[in-house]
Amino acid sequence: METQQTRVLVQLRDLILKGHFAPGERLAEIPIAEQLDASRTPVRLALTTLEQEGLVEASSSGGYVMRRFTAQEIDDAIAVRGHLEGMAARLVAEHGVTRQLGNDLDDCLKQGDRIFAGPSMSLDDYAAYIEMNNRFHELIVGAAGNAALTRAIELNNRLPFAAASAMLPMQPSHDEGRNWMWMAHQQHHALADALRRGEGARAQALAEEHTQIARSNVRYALENPELAMKLLPGMRLVAGA
């Protein structure tokens, strides 16, 4: 059975990332407890956890306040992800690609090829790409076999819009969205090739450069705030959006 603390934590995190609270807004325990149908205790637990994750911050006078994020912070977090995923890619290249990993990577690549085979993409295609993209990134991080690295990436991915697929919901409404995703997929191909050849430096550089697309997506979102707000409600947490 699911405990109240985990349920409240998941639901509250979801509310936050969907922009249910405005930046700076006080997160009072009682209203949240009522809304999520629990007592204050699990809400308190969840709030301390979310503080660790960096989504809320403790107010000096007690209680918690919704954090405000800047475009710079998002860019920084993506840069950190790129650097860490670069390390993971290098480790995988150095250790060698197992048969299992090779097959799993191939599945991702072929699925992507199929998605881009047609002249246009359906919404299902976009959703499938997001799922595949997450899987591809997780495969490489997991295959690096470094627990601290996996943990560091996971913790960094909790920051808003830092994760690999965080900005992808924008793409269907972007003129060049399909092209950007196609380019990202070609980078996946190149990265898998580098991994298989044991080219550690190339793999690291590709993984790191790969995040430039995410960074340009953030820039695009900030330049089109009304569109971004609609597709990514969490954008409300970003100052200047």
Place this chain on the structure above:
Amino acid sequence: METQQTRVLVQLRDLILKGHFAPGERLAEIPIAEQLDASRTPVRLALTTLEQEGLVEASSSGGYVMRRFTAQEIDDAIAVRGHLEGMAARLVAEHGVTRQLGNDLDDCLKQGDRIFAGPSMSLDDYAAYIEMNNRFHELIVGAAGNAALTRAIELNNRLPFAAASAMLPMQPSHDEGRNWMWMAHQQHHALADALRRGEGARAQALAEEHTQIARSNVRYALENPELAMKLLPGMRLVAGA
């Protein structure tokens, strides 16, 4: 005034890192609450926080259990620190060293030079080196100006023996301890030089290579478990020590 939660959190973390609990041991709330003179509520809060930090893990049947660490995990965590500090060093080199940062780095370097000026080191010298070492590393990370990077390094440093000075208490009892520390200090000099010259790649490589000394210290500790246990009680948490 300090709240109970922060006091309990700090004290409980301290107990854990001093090896007060055996790996796998159940961390029952009531005994901990009595020992720290608080109720179960702040203890629960602290336990969830420590779970986030990776020091304790949730038991499937409820409650928390002391984690067991492996030498591999420590080595991995140090490697992650090296990679992240390497990124910080590169960023600082690329952005340029401000006058303030240059002065602060110089203070560290000169203090280290003074410590190593004499033929032998007192215990105070060792303590001063540890403080200076921490300051040096924090200066560079802070100067990188990337909040997500600072956070990732801090979170990683919460893992046992991952932080820059975590293994240093061993050195006074190590035959070559002074030499290792001297070598580390020369690397600090080289790193500061690379930063000032704007040599990003060199700075990154130096910062990453710098952690090899920490990794060899871990190996030395594991080869001398009885000594390590005495100087670093937290070694009790490491399997095979």
Place this chain on the structure above:
DNA sequence: GGTCGCGTGATTGCATACAATATAGCAAAA
């Protein structure tokens, strides 16, 4: 009219009560 002080209400931090669940111990049977 603006600012300071005060009081009331709301909210947090903490402790504790209670119910559900897991654990441990013991007895009985195979």
Place this chain on the structure above:
DNA sequence: TTTTGCTATATTGTATGCAATCACGCGACC
């Protein structure tokens, strides 16, 4: 002797009560 089932105990998860503190609003005074 070992295993199984039952019971009693211990521990957790959750809710709630209480005191301290903080925010806010109102009135008085400058």
